[in-house]
Amino acid sequence: xxxxxRTAQQAGFDRIIGFDMGGTSTDVCHFAGDYEQSFETEVAxxxxxxxxxxxxxVAAGGGSILKFEDGRLQVGPESAGxxxxxxxxxxxxxxxxxxxxxxxxxxxxxxFPAVFGPGGDQPLDRDVVVEKFRALAEVIAAALNELLRSxxxxxxxxxxxxxxxxxxAIKKISVQRGYDVTxxxxxxxxxxxxxxxxxxxxxxxxxxxxxxxxxxxLSAFGMGLADVRASRQFQFDRPLSDLAAAxxxxxxxxxxxxxxVAAQGIAADQISVNQRVHVRTAGAHQSLPLALDGIAALTDxxxxxxxxxxxxxxxxxxxxxxxxxxxxxGRTGQDPALDLPxxxxxxxxxxxxxxxxxxxxxxxxxxxxxxAEAETIDGPALLxxxxxTTMVEPGWRAQCLSGGNLLLSRVEGLxxxxxxxxxxxxIMLEVFNNQFMAIADQMGATLENTAYSVNIxxxxxFSCALFDARGDLVANAPHVPVHLGSMSESVKKILHENAxxxxxxxxxxxxxxxxxxxxxxxVTVITPVFAPARTDGGAPEILATVASRGHHADIGxxxxxxxxxxxxxxxxxxxxxDNFRLVSEGVLEAAAARDLLLxxxxxxxxxxxxxxxxxxxxxxxxxxxxxxxxxxxxxxxxTVHAYMDxxxxxxxxxxxxxxxxxSDARFTHRLDTGAEIxxxxxxxxARRSARLDFTGTSAQDPLNYNAPASICRAVVLYVFRxxxxxxxxxxxGCLQPLELVIPEGSMINPRYPAAVISGxxxxxxxxxxxxxxxxxxxxxxxxxxxxxxYGNDWVQNYETICGGTGAGPDFEGASAVHSHMTNxxxxxxxxxxxxxxxxxxxxxxxxxxxxxxxxxxxEGIERRLRFLEPMTVTVLTSHRVQRPHGAAGxxxxxxxxxxxxxxxxxxxxxxxxxQTEVAAGDQVIMLTPGGGGFGAA
Numbered sequence: 001x002x003x004x005x006r007t008a009q010q011a012g013f014d015r016i017i018g019f020d021m022g023g024t025s026t027d028v029c030h031f032a033g034d035y036e037q038s039f040e041t042e043v044a045x046x047x048x049x050x051x052x053x054x055x056x057x058v059a060a061g062g063g064s065i066l067k068f069e070d071g072r073l074q075v076g077p078e079s080a081g082x083x084x085x086x087x088x089x090x091x092x093x094x095x096x097x098x099x100x101x102x103x104x105x106x107x108x109x110x111x112f113p114a115v116f117g118p119g120g121d122q123p124l125d126r127d128v129v130v131e132k133f134r135a136l137a138e139v140i141a142a143a144l145n146e147l148l149r150s151x152x153x154x155x156x157x158x159x160x161x162x163x164x165x166x167x168x169a170i171k172k173i174s175v176q177r178g179y180d181v182t183x184x185x186x187x188x189x190x191x192x193x194x195x196x197x198x199x200x201x202x203x204x205x206x207x208x209x210x211x212x213x214x215x216x217x218l219s220a221f222g223m224g225l226a227d228v229r230a231s232r233q234f235q236f237d238r239p240l241s242d243l244a245a246a247x248x249x250x251x252x253x254x255x256x257x258x259x260x261v262a263a264q265g266i267a268a269d270q271i272s273v274n275q276r277v278h279v280r281t282a283g284a285h286q287s288l289p290l291a292l293d294g295i296a297a298l299t300d301x302x303x304x305x306x307x308x309x310x311x312x313x314x315x316x317x318x319x320x321x322x323x324x325x326x327x328x329x330g331r332t333g334q335d336p337a338l339d340l341p342x343x344x345x346x347x348x349x350x351x352x353x354x355x356x357x358x359x360x361x362x363x364x365x366x367x368x369x370x371x372a373e374a375e376t377i378d379g380p381a382l383l384x385x386x387x388x389t390t391m392v393e394p395g396w397r398a399q400c401l402s403g404g405n406l407l408l409s410r411v412e413g414l415x416x417x418x419x420x421x422x423x424x425x426x427i428m429l430e431v432f433n434n435q436f437m438a439i440a441d442q443m444g445a446t447l448e449n450t451a452y453s454v455n456i457x458x459x460x461x462f463s464c465a466l467f468d469a470r471g472d473l474v475a476n477a478p479h480v481p482v483h484l485g486s487m488s489e490s491v492k493k494i495l496h497e498n499a500x501x502x503x504x505x506x507x508x509x510x511x512x513x514x515x516x517x518x519x520x521x522x523v524t525v526i527t528p529v530f531a532p533a534r535t536d537g538g539a540p541e542i543l544a545t546v547a548s549r550g551h552h553a554d555i556g557x558x559x560x561x562x563x564x565x566x567x568x569x570x571x572x573x574x575x576x577x578d579n580f581r582l583v584s585e586g587v588l589e590a591a592a593a594r595d596l597l598l599x600x601x602x603x604x605x606x607x608x609x610x611x612x613x614x615x616x617x618x619x620x621x622x623x624x625x626x627x628x629x630x631x632x633x634x635x636x637x638x639t640v641h642a643y644m645d646x647x648x649x650x651x652x653x654x655x656x657x658x659x660x661x662x663s664d665a666r667f668t669h670r671l672d673t674g675a676e677i678x679x680x681x682x683x684x685x686a687r688r689s690a691r692l693d694f695t696g697t698s699a700q701d702p703l704n705y706n707a708p709a710s711i712c713r714a715v716v717l718y719v720f721r722x723x724x725x726x727x728x729x730x731x732x733g734c735l736q737p738l739e740l741v742i743p744e745g746s747m748i749n750p751r752y753p754a755a756v757i758s759g760x761x762x763x764x765x766x767x768x769x770x771x772x773x774x775x776x777x778x779x780x781x782x783x784x785x786x787x788x789x790y791g792n793d794w795v796q797n798y799e800t801i802c803g804g805t806g807a808g809p810d811f812e813g814a815s816a817v818h819s820h821m822t823n824x825x826x827x828x829x830x831x832x833x834x835x836x837x838x839x840x841x842x843x844x845x846x847x848x849x850x851x852x853x854x855x856x857x858x859e860g861i862e863r864r865l866r867f868l869e870p871m872t873v874t875v876l877t878s879h880r881v882q883r884p885h886g887a888a889g890x891x892x893x894x895x896x897x898x899x900x901x902x903x904x905x906x907x908x909x910x911x912x913x914x915q916t917e918v919a920a921g922d923q924v925i926m927l928t929p930g931g932g933g934f935g936a937a
Contacts, residue, residue, distance in 0.1 A: 001018060001029055001031075001035065001053050001055065001222070002035075002222040002223075002225055002226040002227075003189075003212075003214075003218040003219060003221045003222020003223075003225055003336075004016065004018045004020075004029070004031070004187045004189065004218065004222065005031050005035065006222070006225045006336040007187075007212045007218070007221075007222075007225075007336045007405075008031075008185065008187050008210055009336075010335075010336045010337050010403075011210065011401060011402075011403075011405050011407075013185045013187070013208075013210055014031075014032070014033060015031070015032050015033075015183065015184045015185065016030075016031050016032075016184060016185050016186075016187045016210070017029070017030055017031075017170055017173075017174060017181055017184050017185070017186050017187065017204075017206070018030070018031065018055075018187050018189075019166070019170070019186050019187065019188045019189070019190075019193055019197060019200060020189050020190040020193065020218075020219070021060075021061060021062070021166065021188075021190040021191075021192040021193040021195075021196060022061050022062065022190045022191055022192060023061045023062045023063040023079070023081070023082065023098075023191065023192070024059070024061045024063050024064075024079040024081065025057050025058065025059055025060065025061045025079075026057070026058050026060050026061055026166050026169060026190075027055050027056070027057050027190075028055070028056050028057075028058070028166075028169050028170045028172075028173055029053070029054060029055045029056070029173060030054070030173045030174050030179060032179070032184075035053065036053070036054040054173065056169055056172050056173045057169075058165060058166060058168070058169035059076045059077030059078075059079070060075060060076050060077075060097070060162050060165045060166050060169070061076075061079060061097065061192060062086070062096065062097050062098040062101075062191065062192040062195075063079040063080040063081055063082075063085060063086060063096050063097070063098065064076035064077070064078070064079055064080075064096055064097050064162065065078045065079060065080055065094045065095070065096055066094070066095040066096060066097070066099070066100070066136075066158045067094075068136060068139060068140050068143070068426065069726060070650065070653070070654050070726050071143070071144065071426060071429065071650050071653060072426050072429045072430040072433065072650065073140075073154070073157055073158055073161060073426045073427050073429075073430050074161070074430055074727070075097065075158055075161045075162045075165060075430075076162075076165070079096075080093045080094055080096050086098040086099045086102075087099050087125070087128050087129050087132050088102045088109075088116075088124040088125050088126065088128065088129050089116050089124070089125075090116040090117045090122060090124075090125045090128070091116075094132075095129070095132050095133065095136065097158065097159065097162050097192070098192070099129045099132070099133075099155075100155040100156075100158050100159045100162075101159070101195050101389075101391075102124055102126055102129050103126065103129050103130060103133060103151055103152065103155045103355075104152060104155050104156065104159075104354060104355040104356075105352055105353050105354035105355055105363070105382075106195050106354060106382070106389065106391045107124070107195065107389055108352055108365065108382065108384070108389070109123040109124040109125075109126055110123065111365070111384040111389070112124050112389075129151075130151055133151030133154055133155060134151055136154060137149045137150070137151060137154055140154075140426060144426065152355040152358075152360075153358070155355070156355065156358070157426075157427030158427075159196070159199070160427060160431060161427065161430050161431055161434070162196070163196055163199045163200055163203060164203060164431050164434055164435065165434060166196065166200050167200050167203035167204050168434065168438045168441075170200070170204060171204075171438070171442065172441075172445070179308075181204050181205070181206055182204070182205040182206060182207070184206060184208075185206070185208040185209070185210050186200065186201045186204075186206050186208065186209045186210070187209075187210045187211075187212075188209050188210070188211050188215060189211070189212065189215040189216070189218035189219075190215070190216070190218070190219075190388075191216050191387065191388055192388070193211075193215060193216075193388070194211055194215060194216075194383070194388050194389055194390030194391065195388075195389055195390070195391050196391075197209045197211070197390070197391075197408065198379070198391065198392065198393035198396050198408060198410075199393060201408075201410070202393075202410070202414055205414075207409060207410040208407065208408065208409055208410075209396075209407070209408035209409075210405065210406070210407055210408075211390060211405070211406040211407075211408070212405055212406075213338060213340055213368075213369075213385075213403070213404035213405065213406075214338075214387065215387070215388060216385070216386075216387025216388035217387050224334055225332075225334045225336050226332070227329050227330055227331055227332055228261050228264045228266050228329075228330035228332065229261070229327060229328065229329055229330070230256075230257045230260035230261050230327070230328045231257065231325065231326065231327040231328070232253040232256050232257055232325075232326050233253075233323055233324065233325050233326075234249050234253060234323065234324040235322070235323055236249070236277075236321045236322065236323060236324050237320065237321075237322055237834070238320070238321055239318065239319070239320060239321070240279065240295055240298065240299070240319040240320065240321055241295065242321075243277075243295055243298075243321060246277070246321065246324055249324055250275050250292070250324060250326060253324065253326035254273045254275070254326050254328070256326075257273060257326050257327060257328030258271055258273065258328050260328060261328040261329070261330040262330075264330065266330030266331070266332075270330055270331045270333070271328055271329065271330050271331075272328070272329050272331075273326060273327070273328050273329075274291070274326070274327045274329065275291070275292040275324075275325070275326050276289050276290060276291055276292060276324075276325045276326075276327075277289075277290055277292055277298065277321050277323070277324060277325070278290075278321070278322045278323040278324075278325065279298060279302050279319055279320065279321055279322065280319070280320050280322050281314050281315060281316070281318065281319060281320070282318035282319070282320055286449065286457065287322040287323065288302060288305045288306060289325065290302060290305065298319075299316050299319065302314070302316065302319060303316060337403055338403045338404060339403070340369075340403055340404040342369065342370050342371055342372050342373075342400075342404075343367070343369045343370045344370070345367075345370055346370065347366045347367055347368075347370035347371050347372075347375070348364055348365070348366055349365055349366065349367050349370075349384075350364075350365040351363065351364055351365065352365055352382065354380060354382065354391075356380055356393075356394060357394070361380060363380045363381060363382055364377075364381050364382070365381075365382045365383075365384060366381060366382070366383050366384070367383075367384055367385070368383045368384065368385040368390070368404075368406065369385060369404070371383075371400040371404075371406075372400060373400055373401065373402055374399070374400065375399070375400045376397055376398065376399045376400075377392060377397065377398045377399075378392075378396075378397050378398075378411070379392035379393050379394050379395065379396040379397065379398070380392060380393060380394045381398065383398065383406070390406070390408075392408060394412075395410055395411065395412035395413075395414065396408050396409065396410055396411065397409050397410075397411045422638050422639055422641075422642035423642075424642075424646045424649075428643065429643070429646055429647065429650060432640075432643035432646070432647060433475070433647055433650075435631055436466055436474055436475030436643075436644070436647060437475045437476070437477060438627070439466050439475070439546075439624050439627040439628055439631070440464045440465050440466055440475055440476050440477035440624065441464075441477040442623050442624065442627050443464035443477070443546065443548060443620040443621065443623050443624040443627075444462070444463075444464045444477045444620070445623075446616075446619050446620040446622075446623040447462055447464060447548055447550065447616050447617060447619070447620035448460065448462075450615070450616035450619050450620070451550065451612070451613050451616040452609055452612035452613050452616065453552065453553045453609055453612075453613050454553070454797065454827055454831065454832075454835055455550075455551055455552070455553045455797070455798055456550045456551065456552075456613055456616070458825075458827050458828070458831055460823075460824055460825055461550065461551035461798075461800075461824045462548060462549060462550040462551065462617075463476065463477070463487065463548070463549050464476070464477055464546075464547070464548045464549075464620055464624065465477070465487055465546070465547055465548075466544065466545075466546055466624060466628065467487075467488060467491050467544060467545040467546070467547060468544055468545075468641070468644045468645075469541075469542050469543060469544055469545070469641075470492070470495075471488055471491040471492035471494075471495050471545060472488060472648065472731070472732035473487065473488045473730070473731045473732045474544075474644045474647060474648065474731050474732070475647065475731060476730055476731070486516070486517075486518050486708075486710035486711055486713060486714040487524060487547055487549055488732060489516035489517075489710040489713070490510055490515075490516035490517055490524045490526065490547070490549075490710075491516075491524075491526055491545050491547055492516065493510070493515050493516040493579070494508045494510065494526050494579060495528070495542070495545065497579050498579070502528050502542065503540070503584075503585050504530040504540055504585065504586075505583065505584070505585040505586035505587075506527075506528065506581060506583060506584060506585060507525060507526065507527045507581075507582045507583035507618055507621065508525070508526045508527075508579065508580060508581055508582060509523055509524065509525050509526070509577055509580050509582045509593075509614065509617075510523075510524055510526070510577050510578055510579055510580065511523045511524065511555065511576065511577045512576055512577065512578040512579075513570065513708045513710075513756045513759070514570075514708065514752045515578055515579070516710055517708070517710070518549075518708065518710065518711055518714075518756075518759070518760040519573070519756050519757050519759060519760040519761075520555045520556075520557070520562060520570070520573050520574040520575065520576065520577075520756075520757070521551050521552050521553075521554075521555045521561075521562050521563075521574065521798070522549050522550070522551050522552075522760065523549065523550060523552050523555070523577065523610075523613075523614070523617070524547055524548070524549040525547065525548050525549075525550075525582065525614060525617035525618060525620075525621060526545060526546075526547045526621075527545065527546050527547070527618070527621035527622070527624075527625060528542045528544075528545050529542065529543050529544045529545060529546060529625050529628055529629070530542055530543060531543050531637070543628075543632070543637065543641075544628060544644070546621045546624035546625055546628065547621065548617040548620045548621055550613055550616075550617055551798065552609075552610055552613055553606070553609065553791075553796045553797060553798055554574075554604055554605045554606055554609075554610075554791070554796040555573075555574035555575055555597075555604055555610070556573075556574035556575045556597075556600065556602040556603045556604045556605070557572060557573045557574035557602045557757075558572050558573075558602055559789070559872055559874050559915060560605060560789070560790070560791030560792060560793070560796040560871075560872050561789035561790065561791050561796045561797070561798050561874060562574040562757070562789075563757050563787060563789040563798070563874045563876055564704075564755075564757065564874065564915070565704075565874055565875070565876060565913040565914055565915045566703055566704075566913070566915070567703065567704045567755035567757060568702060568703060568704075568755050569753050569754075569755055570752070570753045570754065570755055570756065571600060571601060571602065571753065572602065572755060573602075573704070573755055573756070573757045574602060574604070575596065575597055575599060575600050575602070575603060575604060576600075577596065580592075580593070580596060582614065582618070583618060588615075588618075590611065593611065593614065594607055594611065597610050597611075605791075605793060605796060606796065628640075647731060647733070648731050648732050648733030648736075649733055650733065651724075651730075651731050651732075651733035651734045652733035652734065652736040652737060653733075654724045654726060654734075655720050655721075655723075655724060655733070655734050655735075655736075655737050655738070656688040656689075656737050657724075658720065658723045658724055659683060659685075659688055659689060659690050659737055660685065660688060662681070662683050662690065662775070663683060664680075664681060664682050664683055665680075665681045665774040665775060665776065666678070666679060666680040666681065666774055667679055667770055667771075667773035667774035668696075668770070669766055669769050669770040669773060669885075670882055671705065671762075671766055671878060671882065672878055672879065672880055672881040672882055672912050673701070673705060675698035675701060675705065675747055676696070676697065676698050677694065677697050677698070677747070677748065677763075677766050677767055677770045678694060678695070678696035678697050678770070679692055679693065679694050679697075679770050679771060679774050680692075680693045680695070680774075681693075681774050681775070688737060689737040689738065689739065690737065690738055690739070691738075691739040691741065692716060692738060692739070692740050692741065692771075693741040694712070694740075694741060694742050694743060694746070694748060695741060695743055697743060697746045697747060697748055698746065698747050699745060699746060699747065700745050700746060700747055700750040700751060700754055701747050701750075701754075703755060703758075703913070704754075704755035704756060704757045704758045704759070704913075705747055705758045705759065705762060705763055706747050706748075706750035706754045706755065706756045706758075706759045706763065707747065707748050707749075707750075707756065707759030707760065707763035707764055707767065708749070708750065708756060708759060709742050709748065709749040711748070711759055711760060711763065711764050711767070712740070712742050712748045712749065712767055713735070713740060713742075714764070714821070715764055715767040715768050715771065715821060716735065716738060716740060716767075716771065717730060717734050717735055718730070718768065718820070718821065719768060719771045719772065719775075720734055720735075720738065721734050723775070723777070747759075747763060748763065748767060757876065758787075758876050758913065761784075761785040761787050761800070761821075761822070761876060762784055762785065762787075762876060762877070762878045764820075764821040765781075765782075765783050765784055765785060765820055765821055765822075765878065766783060766878065768781075768783075768820040768821055769781065769783045769820075769884070769885070772806070773885060773887070776887060776888070777808060777809070778805075778806045778807075778808050778887065778934075779806030779807050779808070779813070779851065779853070779857055779884070779885060779886050779887035779888075779890055779893075779931060779932030779933060779934045780806050780857075780883075780884030780885035780886070780887075780892065780893065780931065780932040781803070781804065781805040781806045781813070781819045781820060781858075781884060781931045781932075782803030782804055782805070782819065782860060782879060782884060782893070782896070782928055782929040782930070782931060783878055783879045783884050783929065784803070784877050784878035784879050784896070784928075784929065785800040785801075785818075785821070785822045785876075786800055786801035786802075786803060786875075786877050786896065786926060786928050787799075787800055787874075787875065787876035787877065788800070788801055788865075788873075788874075788875055788924075788926065789873070789874040789875075789876070790838075790867070790871045790872065790873045790874070790918075790924075791871055791872060792869075792870065792871050792872065795835075795836055795837070797827075797832075797835075797836055799826060799827060800818060800822050800824055800826075801826065801861070801863060801926055801928055802816045802817050802818050802826060802860075802861055802928065803816070803817075803819070803858075803860040803861060803896070803928035803929050803930070803931075804816070804817075804849060804850050804857050804858030804859050804860045804884075804893055804928070804929065804930035804931035805817060805819045805857070805858045805931045806851075806857055806858075806884065806887065806893075806931040806932045806934065807850075807851070807853060807855035807856055807857050807858075807887075807890060807931060807932065807933050807934035807935075808855065808934055809855075809888070809934060809935070810855070811855060812855050812856050812857075812858070813850055813855070813856060813857040813858030813930075813931035813932075813933075814858040814931075815845055815850070815858040815859035815860075815861075816845055816858070816859065816860070816861045817858070829843070837867065837868040837869045837871075838865055838866065838867055838868060839865070839866040839868065840863070840864070840865055840866075841864040841865065841866050841923060842862060842863065842864035843861065843862075843863050843864075844861065844862050845859050845860075845861060845862075846859055846860040846861050846862045846894075846927055846928065846930065847859060848894070848930075849893060849894040849927070849928075849929065849930030850893055850894075850930035850931055850933065851883075851884070851886045851890055851891040851892050851893040851894075851930060851931065851932040851933035852890070852891045852933050852937050853886060853888075853889065853890025853891055853932075853933025853934050853935050853936065853937055854889075854890065854933070854934060854935030854936060854937060855890070855933065855934045855935060856933050857884070857886075857890070857893045857930050857931030857932045857933045857934075858930060858931040859930050860893070860894070860896065860927060860928035860929050860930045861927075861928050862925070862926075862927050863925070863926050863928075864923050864924075864925050865923065865924050866921065866922070866923045867918045867919070867920060867921070867922050867923075867924075868920055868921075869920050870917065870918065870919050870920065871917075871918055872915065872916075872917055872918075873900075873915065873916050873917070873918050873924055874914070874915045875898050875910055875912070875913065875914050875915075875924075875926070876912075876913055877896060877898060877912045877913070877926075878912055879893075879895050879896055879912075879929040880895055880896050880897065880898065880911070880912035881895060881912070882895065883895050883929070883932075884929050884930065884931055884932045885932050886932040886933045886934070887932060887933075887934045887935075888934055888935045888936070889935055889936035890932055890933030890934040890935050890936070890937075891932070891933045891937075892932050892933075893929050893930035893931045893932045893933075894929060894930050895929055896926070896927050896928045896929040897909075897925075897926070897927040898910035898911075898912070898914065898924070898925070898926050898927075899924075899925055900916055900918065900922055900923065900924050900925075901922065901923045901924075901925060902919075902921075902922050903919060903920070903921030903922055910924075
């Protein structure tokens with residue numbers, strides 16, 4: 001990153017996107033005047049709160065393996081590495097992205113080091129690449145019953161997929177954070193960057209690419225340019241009005257960083273100090289870093305930064321300075337400028353054949369080191385150098401700048417609409433798979449960034465998805481499974497009940513469990529996407545729908561958090577929202593929405609928080625709408641609609657392949673209440689379909705252990721999607737080969753006005769355990785979300801607590817994770833204690849809770865939470881009596897336990913579904929279940 005910034009600034013570029021493509025991965029980053037740091041980073045699944053460079057990595061590099069699976073061409077994420085490496089390396093490796101470039105001529109063997117073969121003295125082997133591509137083409141033609149494709153057509157298709165994947169990575173650190181990259185310069189480096197830079201820029205709408213003379217080894221060069229830096233942070237957590245109190249802290253931190261930098265041999269006059277404050281609105285989790293200034297200037301700067309990042313202006317009446325940050329910078333004096341006079345001789349050294357746009361073309365080859373300053377080359381052209389190859393694509397021009405720098409500029413307008421057609425193509429199927437999922441992913445990023453509540457912003461208890469014009473699920477981001485499989489029912493209800501009355505700019509919300517919802521706290525916001533206005537004055541056409549579902553911390557109800565343990569009527573659980581027009585032709589119906597949320601016997605306790613989260617959901621849907629329109633602009637409406645159907649058909653075929661190897665099975669899962677969920681799976685191999693009959697499941701629960709039929713449908717979708725074991729989107733196609741029989745009036749298809757608060761959580765988990773038990777592929781997991789809800793009239797919070805998962809035939813269960821129908825995360829103790837009057841006294845693995853077996857079940861956890869003021873606590877938990885089942889002779893996991901330790905030392909045991917009042921000093925302890933073991937030990 002340092003090398004990227006210093007070299008770009010020396011050449012006059014200060015708004016840059018870093019694109020570092022190597023052998024196994026691509027790293028991307030954003031720079032617009034300051035090094036961007038992330039104070040919360042996930043590494044190998046572990047979340048770290050420490051300052052690091054903000055770099056996003058995607059598994060797409062020169063060594064990414066090419067494959068044909070599930071009717072689609074796929075690139076990565078597996079890599080051939082350095083050994084065996086790509087097929088062309090003469091070590092028997094698989095086809096990779098590098099092999100595509102070798103085949104197409106974008107990498108020429110004669111200009112690549114001859115270091116391959118047994119003696120390390122042979123060139124790249126293009127012949128074996130051609131042979132392997134031909135063999136792959138035959139496999140594809142046979143599988144799809146189509147004409148044989150040429151190796152070059154396949155290679156171009158694989159490259160297109162790789163380029164789209166890398167462009168999506170750049171969107172994550174730019175577009176999803178409010179930056180318009182079209183005005184930026186793409187700084188390309190890494191050994192493989194120059195081969196793909198123009199194509200990546202085209203996908204993003206960028207028109208300039210910068211390459212340093214040492215682009216292939218820029219990371220090493222950047223180490224030599226790096227300044228010596230030291231940083232210190234202080235958790236301030238005081239109102240912005242108290243900023244004066246930060247002065248002595250800044251003085252202390254500044255002295256500390258000066259001392260740390262000086263200790264590394266930097267003279268005092270070469271050390272500078274930067275002071276920043278991290279500011280947020282009161283009650284928010286996300287803070288924004290700002291350069292230290294006066295209160296008025298900081299307020300203005302915060303408003304500007306908030307508008308750019310989140311898309312709306314914040315309430316600045318109670319700004320909080322969360323953290324003070326001081327960085328000491330010791331200048332090393334290293335100059336990034338290079339004095340590299342061009343080598344003598346003509347730069348044009350050869351002509352070669354390169355396959356571009358479906359045809360072979362003769363392309364000039366230039367030696368980059370011989371280019372004179374100001375010399376220009378129009379594409380297509382190849383530029384060779386010692387550490388890489390640069391492909392100047394058609395419509396681009398290369399210009400040599402001072403110091404040997406290279407600037408690539410698009411000089412011909414790019415045709416934005418690709419002539420793809422509507423017939424299914426295995427290349428475009430993968431492209432659209434990724435594009436549709438990227439739309440949902442961008443929606444999720446917006447929702448996480450703009451939400452107010454901890455429940456959505458921190459725990460990520462939300463889901464976003466794309467639906468076709470009929471309301472069928474097309475693609476989703478990897479959010480909460482129980483949301484995703486049931487949202488299409490909500491979307492279809494809205495489209496049906498408002499048919500002929502929906503107008504562009506309308507947005508709807510609903511949470512009614514008996515009309516496509518799950519439980520009341522899960523509020524779904526639905527935005528139909530319309531075609532442009534018709535010239536003949538006819539009714540506008542709905543092209544697709546985007547929707548987001550978020551779990552609101554409180555939607556009313558008898559208890560704070562909307563989870564009464566003994567509710568018997570849906571009205572006791574909160575405000576029922578059924579087909580409410582939240583935005584009417586672009587105008588937010590704020591007054592009507594507030595009136596609705598404050599209606600009924602048990603209204604919402606914090607309406608402004610609800611409204612803030614609804615605004616975030618509207619913004620997320622707007623992001624999805626814009627991304628979908630951009631896709632339609634690029635490919636055309638007919639093509640996008642066709643591929644919405646194609647990706648569903650592809651998912652359907654993947655599930656049918658699973659059904660091909662299944663046998664008839666049945667299973668009964670007993671809940672702590674004594675109720676049972678039963679399933680009989682009947683497989684019709686001739687029709688490649690299966691019937692899932694839940695007849696015999698217990699009748700509707702008089703309390704709240706009831707799950708609407710949409711939840712049962714969501715669980716079936718999730719389970720069969722996991723059986724596929726491949727990277728396909730979870731969409732409507734997965735359900736096409738499955739017939740569901742869900743008895744009306746049962747606990748998994750209750751009649752109004754049944755209470756359902758536990759259905760979305762506990763009953764959904766029980767249905768999943770029933771299906772996995774019948775299929776025999778997995779022992780019982782904790783089988784509960786361990787719902788833990790607490791609050792009073794001022795604050796409310798809802799958490800799900802992790803536990804153990806079941807073991808399988810060739811793997812151990814995982815410990816301390818959320819599983820199956822929940823994909824949320826727990827709130828960090830630091831955030832929890834900052835936002836709520838609680839203290840986390842203990843959080844540890846519960847050793848010995850997993851079931852024994854050939855493969856052991858995962859362990860649950862022990863968590864202790866102390867309350868600092870009186871609150872109402874509700875627990876909705878399962879497997880407190882019944883133990884998670886073992887499989888194939890494995891032992892069951894241990895059940896969970898809940899109790900309260902009062903401040904006076906007394907102990908009060910809590911049932912699985914229970915409610916209690918806690919006073920200051922009381923602790924609630926929860927032991928979560930372990931997973932079952934698999935196989936006899």
